[in-house]
Amino acid sequence: MIPELGHFALALACALAAAQGAVSLFGAQANQPRMIAAAPALAVGQLIALAGAFGALVWSSVVDDFSVLNVAENSHSLKPLLYKITGTWGNHEGSILLWCLILALCGGVVAAFGRELPSALRARVIGVLGATSAGFLLFALTESNPFIRLWPPPADGRDMNPLLQDPGLAFHPPILYAGYVGFAIPFAFAVAALLEGRIDAAWGRWVRPWALGSWCLLSGGIALGSWWAYYELGWGGYWFWDPVENASLLPWLTGTALLHSAIVVEKREALKVWTVLLAIGTFSLSLSGTFLVRSGILNSVHAFANDPARGVFILGLLALVIGTALALFALRAPVLAPSGLFSPISREGALVLNNIFLCSIAAVVLTGTTYPLFAQLLAGAQISVGPPFFEATVFPLAVPLFAAMSIGPVLSWKRAALAPALMRLWWVALVALVVGLSAAWGFRALPPLAFGAAAWLILGAFADIVGRVRLFRLPLGASRSRAAGLPLAAWGAAIGHAGLGVTVAGIAGMSLASHAIVALKPGQSTPLAGYTWTLEELHDADGPNYMARVAIIEVARGGRHVITLTPSRRSFPVQRTTVTDAAIHTNLLFDLYAVLGEERDGTAVLRLHVNPLAPWIWLGALVMAIGGGLSLADRRLRVGAPARRPLAVPA
Amino acid sequence: MSEAVQLRRRLLLLTPLGVAAAGGVAFLAMLRGMQSGNFDPRGVPSPLVGRRIPDFSLPAQPPDGVGFGSADLLAAGRPVLVNFFASWCVPCVLEAPVLMQLKEAGVPIWGVAYKDQPDAAAQFLRANGDPYARLARDEPGRVAIDFGVYGVPESYFVDRSGIVRWRWAGGLSADTVSQELQPLLRKYA
Known part of the structure; x- marks a missing residue:
């Protein structure tokens, strides 16, 4: 019934x-x-x-x-x-x-x-x-x-599927979907604006909270998925440039660009056509991501039971939704004439730069993800595009983006001068340099660069606030009351930018991770990264709907006991599947991570990792979402305040 | 604005629609290909599928005393499943019961012991069952290179004219057999 x-x-x-x-x-x-x-x-x-x-x-x-x-x-x-x-x-x-x-x-x-x-x-x-x-x-x-x-x-x-029987994954889809689908609202606003044939500052003000809210949820959803992959798949990595991961990253990148270009619409009534295109593009990428996962075209851990017939139906739907919106865009966008002049060195100039880099990264990721499919379709060539491609193309684009992220907020609107702005960041640059150099051991360029970038982002995020409250220039009390008077949106922006810095620090730390695959009999031990890992015993245990094989590993440092890790392998009889359950101990500075592999003749294969700063990757995403939330809280208070503008360009 | 600039602007605004349409058509072609079976985005690609097996001749692996080569496969007169295995490979142990079931179902499986000692391979067959109609050994692993073996276990389905019709990298499971191999066995029987 x-x-x-x-x-x-x-x-x-x-x-x-x-x-x-x-x-x-x-x-x-x-x-x-x-x-x-x-x-x-x-x-x-x-x-x-x-x-x-x-x-x-x-x-x-x-x-x-x-x-x-x-x-x-x-x-x-x-x-x-x-x-x-x-x-x-x-x-x-x-x-x-x-x-x-x-x-x-x-x-x-x-x-x-x-x-x-x-x-x-x-x-x-x-x-x-x-x-x-x-x-x-x-x-x-x-x-x-x-x-x-x-x-x-x-x-x-x-x-x-036992892999999905996990609290992290239980809440990953609703949050991720809320982020994906939330971009339907900016999309609907964009289509509505095209139908009406007008966009003004008020439009930017209405769109931004929705974009911001969806962006926070999408950030959280992606982070949760990446965290799940880290502890549940037991591969010790956090991001695999898997096509489905990329499919969620794409709307995040263009959504981030949308967030920033909507500010320009709101403050300067410029970039209107571009913002509308970003709003349409972001939701289109969300939709396409959903479609690609379900059609079975992309090969991944996320594969749903896939059926090409279903894929054709969804593709038709996508063609209808995206095609209508883009056709409308081609027809009506010319009436959205830009107003307001642009100077390259200004806050809006920096935001345009941010848009360019974010969209370039999105374009590179999109190319890398779909290239193997198109190559197979058009040339019949079987190729795969893996992490080396993404690392080689995304990192060079990320460096100027990070540089601009700290400079942009200290520039003023309309017309600014670069030199005084850079002067305000001298201490940030100095600390970033020191952090970068202190991480420069060995011959690898990436870790020092990434650590320096992280310091630059985190401190740079607060440089604007430090300047606005005139810290150390005014008495501390006066600075504090100025800080309290700052709009929440300023804090939100700073915290959001700092959150990315925290994530970058985590990624930098993970690039220094060490791991070992060892075969141990109970009682034997192995050294890794200054710790002694001893396999104490192996035993069986029962769960509600699975049987588990559990290893007890004692980790010690310099003879002193640190932690007992109990990784296990769980076999689920109904689905006849075995999943590994990694044991992770974290102190927020590094993770000790152990996975129990196959056993043979009383010898167990163990995979051991020491992952510096790993938790910061997801912590950073949380901080970003909190920053977005703060900004959102501010906007809600002000949304009703400004009067509506008169018709700019009637259709 | 001059007319040329306006036209350029119009064309520029049409590009997103054009790109999306091209993408849509390509995905439609992929979905059609997946339905008809000539587009498979999954699976480890094998250049050998649809081609003739490479020429080879391999020495015997006990308990079989003869060994076999490409000529024997052609002379078999029926489709054969060529299976590369090794005693040092854990997934091969997991695969063994599936192969035994295939043998009972009457499917001829020819085994190649890959980079293995003859004694160790014979011991492996005594312990896990011997599903193989013919056995050979490829101790240097050269024939495996000609086949493009990715790792053991790996299976090649060769039809009666010596064309490789299907390749499976990794251990065969009951699901793989029922979903992938059985249709082929019916098709090429």
């Missing part, structure tokens, strides 16, 4: 979404006040219906209703409750439903918080979101329906 209700709610949501798209867009175009007023109600209606459908799927999974095909294929009665709930979105059908739910949520949020928007603009934004939703809900209903019944129901389910 409950699955049928869910099925019905899904169909209802699809119908409401179609109405949301048609009524709102037509109403705004034909200037029908009643249709315009109906837009928010339809968006909320769609959200409620879809929430009902999603709830029904979660319910079916929690009560082990194996007559639902999706539950039978992905769940098991012995699976812990947490994973019964999170497992709903650990498979193709459920994740599409979650994806649609978040898109509906975007419409609902615009309906609820968009009261200050001109009603026609709001109707258009909601209409674009509704039309997009309708397409994907139609896909969910026809091609990937999660409520299909199975008769007779099996006695028990086939269980979920």
